[in-house]
Amino acid sequence: MSDTTITGTEERELKVYTEEEVQKHNTPQDCWIICHGKVYDVSKWADEHPAGPELITDYAGFDLTDPFDEVNHSTEAHELLETLCVGRLPGSPKTKFRAKSAGATGSSLLGPFVLMTVVIIGVLVHLAKQNNYM
Numbered sequence: 001m002s003d004t005t006i007t008g009t010e011e012r013e014l015k016v017y018t019e020e021e022v023q024k025h026n027t028p029q030d031c032w033i034i035c036h037g038k039v040y041d042v043s044k045w046a047d048e049h050p051a052g053p054e055l056i057t058d059y060a061g062f063d064l065t066d067p068f069d070e071v072n073h074s075t076e077a078h079e080l081l082e083t084l085c086v087g088r089l090p091g092s093p094k095t096k097f098r099a100k101s102a103g104a105t106g107s108s109l110l111g112p113f114v115l116m117t118v119v120i121i122g123v124l125v126h127l128a129k130q131n132n133y134m
């Protein structure tokens with residue numbers, strides 16, 4: 001079905017909420033926020049935020065994507081956020097939350113890089129043999 005969203009390793013349906021619905025949860029005790037198009041219930045967790053609950057509850061009912069991204073939150077912070085996910089906005093990407101990961105680009109380039117290195121060494125060895133250096 002088109003609404004299927006992959007979260008972590010498990011595949012499950014995420015409930016779709018409108019921004020108006022999220023805005024109803026706008027107190028520190030009932031605090032929902034939007035981050036990267038997904039909806040999170042941070043009511044129980046906000047008190048544990050290392051930089052203080054207010055930085056989160058100030059955005060109760062609203063989108064904190066920009067301030068969240070401006071702080072270089074760790075992968076753990078992204079993963080923790082994912083455990084609090086209750087749904088998504090209509091039309092948000094139906095993919096896993098994209099935590100900043102330098103590894104993703106790095107590993108996709110690793111294959112061609114290794115192949116190129118092997119080819120270059122092969123050519124050099126071949127030339128060396130031809131010229132009786134080996």
Ligand code: HEM
Pocket residue numbers: 033040042049050051055056059064067068071072073074075076077080081
């Ligand atoms: C629900 C959203 C948020 C979650 C789950 C979250 C989670 C965390 C976590 C786990 C840390 C510890 C360091 C790390 O692992 O990166 C942290 C640190 C921090 N967060 Fe957040 N955060 C959220 C939103 C925000 C927002 C909106 C702001 C700014 C307006 C903010 C500002 C900070 C700052 C300044 C620190 C550093 C604290 C220090 O090093 O003493 N966070 N956050």
